[in-house]
Amino acid sequence: MTKLERLQNAYNPESFRKDGHLLIDKLANHLNDSFNNTNKKTLFWAPPEDELTYWKDYLENETSESFFDNLIQHSINLHNPKYIGHQISPTLPLMGLTGLAMSILNNGMGIYEMGVAGTAIERVVTDLLCKHIGYSNESTGFLTAGGTLANLTALLSAKKAFGNENHSNLGVMVSDQSHYSIDRAITIMGLSTANVIKIPTNKNFSVNVSALETSYAEAKSKGIDIFALIGNAPSTATGAYDDLEALASFAKEKQIWYHVDGAHGGSAIFSSTYKPLLKGIEHADSVIIDGHKMLMMPALTTALLFKNENHSYNTFSEKADYLLELSEHKEWYNLAKRTFECTKHMMSIHWYAIIKHYGVSIFDDFVTTLYDSGKTFAKLIGANPKFELAVKPMSNIVCFRYFDSDLNDISLNTVNETVRQHLIKEGDYYILQTKIKNNTYLRCTIMNPFTKEIHFKTLLNKIETIAKTY
Ligand SMILES: Cc1ncc(COP(=O)(O)O)c(C=O)c1O
Missing domain, CATH: 3.90.1150.10 (Aspartate Aminotransferase, domain 1)
Structure with a gap:
């Protein structure tokens, strides 16, 4: 052949x-x-070396017909x-069907032409999420590949909003129960993880609101300028929600960015019973919600929502004339201006299909x-x-x-x-x-x-x- x-x-x-x-x-x-x-x-458990040998041998010795059967059998x-x-x-x-459509259509999504439907659908979905958070029409958002990346993107926006871009002694405040992606984001941003000020928690593992002022003062005494406060909704280890309303007041008083890490439980905005856990989320400058955690979607798809749409455009400002012709213009439909990704999965169709089919x-x-x-x-x-x-x-x-x-x-x-x-x-x-x-x-x-x-x-x-x- x-x-x-x-x-x-x-x-x-x-x-x-x-x-x-x-x-x-x-x-x-x-x-x-x-x-x-x-x-x-x-769980199909095998020691890693045995599993490696299995798939090496399989590649050499087996026909491809049994691949999916074996894959299913060996997967959690x-x-x-x-x-x-x-x-x-x-x-x-x-989601098996949207995943299939996504893979065959393979729209790249970085710019509008490479995802005409997917981009408009993403706008519909993120507008709907903003509404459920309780944001006004000034809000906006986009989808990105996972909570870790969404936290990083939100903190990059927060740092930009704070202004003092080259200041190396910037820091954030978050409870001692925060997800490690916050520390990782800070490292990627070129700041020291010592500048992630861990606020003590109470016996329920929610942030101890009365410790906020002390933690802030301690940071100040070390010369750290706090540019963002992060609330857990909820924390990863024990699933404890912070008092988002109290955190919002504190952030407002100090005039710092307020970010809510709702990777897991931001989805409670949809819950008739548990929405009160998120009281105060509407004051957050940014919120993340993972579709692949509590909304029945495949990994990875995370919504990053901004209370003020201008902030979503400030994070990145690279010039790329072959891709983003009017680099300095706000264009909601050219998503790569705002997302970390250039090429991105057409992930919006998962969200939209669920809403369209089931409400x-x-x-x-x-x-x-x-x-x-x-x-x-x-x-x-x-x-x-x-x-x-x-x-x-x-x-x-x-x-x-x-x-x-x-x-x-x-x-x-x-x-x-x-x-x-x-x-x-x-x-x-x-x-x-x-x-x-x-x-x-x-x-x-x-x-x-x-x-x-x-x-x-x-x-x-x-x-x-x-x-x-x-
Ligand atoms: C609170 C919280 N934030 C962020 C993340 C990271 O999300 P992802 O795994 O989608 O990158 C997790 C993951 O468990 C989490 O629980």
Whole structure:
């Protein structure tokens, strides 16, 4: 075969049709098996070196027909109700279709011509998010690849707004429960992580509002100029929401940027029950919300919303005559002027398709169900003397540990770590662990709306059995 014939073969629409139908059938079966938990492990565990060998051998020795079957079998299964691990959505099946369309259409999105529909759709989606936050018509936003990048972009805007661009002793204030992406952003910005002033938290792991003034004064005494205050909505480790209203007042008083990291729980703007947790979010200069965490979308898609649209244009100002002809003009439709990315996934279609098919009320259904499940799980834990909650959950993130009054903290840490290792290798349930006040706690984020009381009970029984044999 010639080069061209081989390419024609690879681009053959009829093969795509046939393979595509087969794959959709496979994935539909996978979803069915996952929800009904038939012969399905949540986590396929293998030591990294073994898995590497497997895929090296597979490339050499196997035919491509079995690729997707093997891939499904070896992948962690987010649709299994026993997945109670990291904060990533079990995607709506509809997302398989938008993902497919996105990959084939492959619109680059950097400039309007490279994403005519995707760009307009992105505007519709981000305007809708601004409205739900409670912003006025002066607001705007865009989508970007993940919370980490969105936090960085927001802080870059904040620094620009503060003015003193070349000042190296700038800093931010955030609770001691903040996500590490804040520290990373500060490093990328060429500032010292020592200038990330960690405000102490209260016993619920929300920011201690009465410590704000002291933290600010301490920073000042070290010569650090605070340019932004960041609120957690909620924190990653324990799912604690900060008092966003109090933080807003403080930021206003000090005339500094107020950013809300709502990567996980900013989505509660849609919840009929839990929206009050976000009281004060409407005062934030910028807010981030991850679609791939609590809104059933595939990774990565994050909305970065600005209260004042001018700020969204100030972050970047590079000249690129081949791409952005009128570099100095505000053009909402040329997204690369405002996003870190040049080429970007046509990610807006995930958001739009969900809203179009099911209405925004499905976001309420999802967030409210999961946060309610957090309470259900915590109640079961609280009722069993063999377990100890780290804190009463405010969201769907629940931290607890196996507890035995005869054991000291060091032994309890070992027991809980052993339990998790056992669970990982077994692969039935997938949960995490974290350190809270130097002790090991098991950390669960209920991401699947079909995780029910029976799953929680079975998990607790399993943990108790493993811990007792230790
Ligand atoms: C509060 C918070 N902010 C930011 C991030 C980073 O988001 P991403 O993983 O989308 O980069 C996370 C991720 O867990 C998070 O929990």
